[in-house]
Amino acid sequence: MEPVRRILDGRRADTVARLLDAALEEVRAVDYGDLTVRSVAKRAEVSPATAYTYFSSKEHLISSVAWRKMQDLTASFADGASLQKLVRGITDVFAQEPELSRACTTALLADDPEVARLRDQMSAEVTRAFSGALSELSPTARASVEMAFVGGMVMAGQGYLTFDQIADRLAALVKQLRPATAARTRKR
Template sequence: MEPVRRIVGGRRADTVQRLLDAALEEIRAVEYGELSVRSVARRADVSPATAYTYFSSKDHLISSVVWRKIQETTSAFDDDTDLHQMVRRITNVFADEPELSRACTSALLGDDPEVKRLRDEIGTELARSLTRGLGSLPPTAVNSVTMALVGGLVLSGMGYIPFDDVADRLVDLVNQLQQASGRRGRKR
């Protein structure tokens, strides 16, 4: 799934990648409120019109950076990657880029249709990855764990809990769900 409004290839794909790279650099350099598609375009050495061809808003641009980071991270998971490793790698995306964490907390809440599309893609990808790491838990438990992960990321992005704590807390939650699921299963 491409983060941009239309599928691109060749030189256009290079332009999109330059814009995404420039957006990450811009996030590191300025506060989110000061960031704009124009400032990112300037940093990427493309015209604002070109940037707006691919990204409808700064929220869309930042959401696209997050989507790419999530895709890169989850594509590295294999059958031997356990839940704790998965969550740790996902949280490291944001722990390693605190400016991105703060920016995406705002960007992903935007009402831009392109942001909504990416927000749905990110949620689906996180749920898919977690499902692999959770094994035999029922779908309702997987949904709860996904919600807990997203909530943990938001709380960490806001500075309430360290990113390093999210993986440990999520594994504790899964252990509790597995114990509860096992108890219910034995009672029936």
């Protein structure tokens, strides 16, 4: 999917960074329902028209904040980092930013082409990061762990479990999948 809005270099990149920083400040200060692209633009000291040049909606803006945090985090992990370390790193971000977590739970489900593009990028990044940690599992088993992770993030974002519980539950799932994978490998 070709992105509708492109983030460019130089002054434009600085404007986007200011908007993303302002969005994080705004989501900490107001309920997500009260957050608007206009209020973020005001906080960033740019015009609403400028903000809409880069972000199609508040959902796109908040999803972009989450994407930036995920990129920063996953870039800090070496290939082959343990699943526990990866998951705890990601979940710690959201545990430390409960307002962002609640906003992302709603924003990432939006029917907006830009949000869909970011969801796809986040999914690809999770797949890339998890592939090294789960290399001994079959592709189907890896996909199951990734799906469980995403489901766990949604459940934690809605308050049904804590972010700390996600890593422990995924570790238990992987433990169950590893013997099954090893047994299939021995039978071949």
